Amino acid sequence: MATQQSRTTARYMLAPAVVLLLGWMLVPLIMTLVFSFKRYLPLRGGDLGWTGFDNYIRFVTSSAFWPAVVTTLILVGSVLIITVVLGILLALLLNQPMWGQGIVRILVIAPFFVMPTVTALVWKNMFMDPVNGLLAHLWRFFGAEPVIWLSDVSLGSIVLIVSWQWLPFATLILLTAIQSLDGEQLEAAEMDGAPPFKRFAFIILPHLGRAVTIVILIQTIFLLAIFAEIFVTTGGAFGTRTLTYLIFQRVLESQNVGLGSAGGVYAIILANIVAIFLMRIVGKNLDA
Amino acid sequence: MARAVSQQRKIINTTSAWVIGLLIFFPILWTILTSFKTEATAIADPPVFLNFTWTLENYTAVLERSNYARFLWNSIIIAGGSTILGLIIAIPAAWSMAFVPSKRTKDILLWMLSTKMLPAVGVLYPIYLLFIKMGLLDSRLGLVVVLMLINLPIIIWMLYTYFKEIPGEILEAARMDGASLKEEVVYILTPMAIPGIASTMLLNFILAWNEAFWTLNLTAAKAAPLTAFIASYSSPEGLFFAKLSAASTMAIAPILILGWFSQKQLVSGLTFGAVK
Numbered sequence: 001m002a003t004q005q006s007r008t009t010a011r012y013m014l015a016p017a018v019v020l021l022l023g024w025m026l027v028p029l030i031m032t033l034v035f036s037f038k039r040y041l042p043l044r045g046g047d048l049g050w051t052g053f054d055n056y057i058r059f060v061t062s063s064a065f066w067p068a069v070v071t072t073l074i075l076v077g078s079v080l081i082i083t084v085v086l087g088i089l090l091a092l093l094l095n096q097p098m099w100g101q102g103i104v105r106i107l108v109i110a111p112f113f114v115m116p117t118v119t120a121l122v123w124k125n126m127f128m129d130p131v132n133g134l135l136a137h138l139w140r141f142f143g144a145e146p147v148i149w150l151s152d153v154s155l156g157s158i159v160l161i162v163s164w165q166w167l168p169f170a171t172l173i174l175l176t177a178i179q180s181l182d183g184e185q186l187e188a189a190e191m192d193g194a195p196p197f198k199r200f201a202f203i204i205l206p207h208l209g210r211a212v213t214i215v216i217l218i219q220t221i222f223l224l225a226i227f228a229e230i231f232v233t234t235g236g237a238f239g240t241r242t243l244t245y246l247i248f249q250r251v252l253e254s255q256n257v258g259l260g261s262a263g264g265v266y267a268i269i270l271a272n273i274v275a276i277f278l279m280r281i282v283g284k285n286l287d288a
Numbered sequence: 289m290a291r292a293v294s295q296q297r298k299i300i301n302t303t304s305a306w307v308i309g310l311l312i313f314f315p316i317l318w319t320i321l322t323s324f325k326t327e328a329t330a331i332a333d334p335p336v337f338l339n340f341t342w343t344l345e346n347y348t349a350v351l352e353r354s355n356y357a358r359f360l361w362n363s364i365i366i367a368g369g370s371t372i373l374g375l376i377i378a379i380p381a382a383w384s385m386a387f388v389p390s391k392r393t394k395d396i397l398l399w400m401l402s403t404k405m406l407p408a409v410g411v412l413y414p415i416y417l418l419f420i421k422m423g424l425l426d427s428r429l430g431l432v433v434v435l436m437l438i439n440l441p442i443i444i445w446m447l448y449t450y451f452k453e454i455p456g457e458i459l460e461a462a463r464m465d466g467a468s469l470k471e472e473v474v475y476i477l478t479p480m481a482i483p484g485i486a487s488t489m490l491l492n493f494i495l496a497w498n499e500a501f502w503t504l505n506l507t508a509a510k511a512a513p514l515t516a517f518i519a520s521y522s523s524p525e526g527l528f529f530a531k532l533s534a535a536s537t538m539a540i541a542p543i544l545i546l547g548w549f550s551q552k553q554l555v556s557g558l559t560f561g562a563v564k
Contacts, residue, residue, distance in 0.1 A: 007390070009384075013380035013384040014381045028415055031411075093308070111312065115497065121519070122319050140333075169558070172554060214563055218559065247412070252413075264413075279402060282398065
């Protein structure tokens, strides 16, 4: 049993982590909040006083706002659908008996470990370059006109790149979940003559429900924050400016800190809505 | 399984899994292959796959760029430093929550997790400003601290999950025998916790190595790690496919190898123990 002394010690051991994280959360958060109510242009006069909710209104009424919201939704939504659907299929396949399973797993997981700037640049140049890219070669081979990927289907290209990056994550987690499935139940269903589709729909899919939810929530948080992939490929041009990228441009490129901070507050609220659901699941798991 | 899987089905599984696996891996494979081609072969039409004269000239060229070693060194210092610093702070915290839990432990754990959800772009300017004020902009120290902080919740969570699995009876027995708190930690917990600590270290090193928001926004020339070095190939140097491939291969190879060792921990680490 823990004694009073060990409780005190425990508290001291926990303190540095708590203090640091508290500072890391509160200091920048409060600064962002303060800036968001100010007219603050570091390169053009600096702090020009309070403006109330002006920045919040201007951020959502600017012509760039709604396109950025739509872009963000399309990007996050498409990547989620692609990675979850393909992830389930791939996890089901990888769970089957086969030769060289370990190696195939490694091949499938590898993209997750590639740094985002490398991913973006390799796709941009070696695959999507309209003249020398591999896809252009492929298109020409079939007698088609090469696609100028990053300007003509810019958002689609970024969806492809980001999906490639995140498919391993979804697959790996769903595979882990499938492996924890009770084999006997499946076997019993098979004995009773349930066809593969029914076994999937009534036993595997319900079992995967929680894992799918977790994949969706965690990926949403990361996907909302996608940055390097856009920075390196299109720089936010051709309709690929997400909310994150828009805020980045407001803050660092045009140095309109007040406006960017108001955008930042919106982003924080958005991420927190997703986070609440995730925390609820994780929290339940802690009790178990 | 009780029923033997037919050989035929196994062949179909194997073939389709290998085809899909290779397709997914292909961009990486292509990058590695291209890194051994000459610039001319790299853009040959039609593309050559294996039948080319292999050369190391791109690696020599990239390594000869006076600053490559510095980018690499920065990556090692930043990823390694933030991981070690994070462990120093996280081990006692996770230890205390796992072995001396209180009513608030669960809330503290969840709150720590919530700090991880804070979108970086929301606090970009404050951090940028604080960095300027404290002279940390474009410094390795600054990035070590920031990357340590963004990964600290994951480190604590992973360690907590591992420590939780150490049976409490062992500790009680040690206490009965009169072991002090210090002895308990040094002689009993640490040896049992080393595998968990090692995998936490591995995963966090990978995450820090690949981090590409703060490393791009808070560095210029001096402290930039490989993420920024690669981004600098964006244009017009990116047109040199073979050199880009060599630089990319060098930036990802160590992490691919480390990553293969950490697949198992990846799942519980990144889902905060919700999927095991």
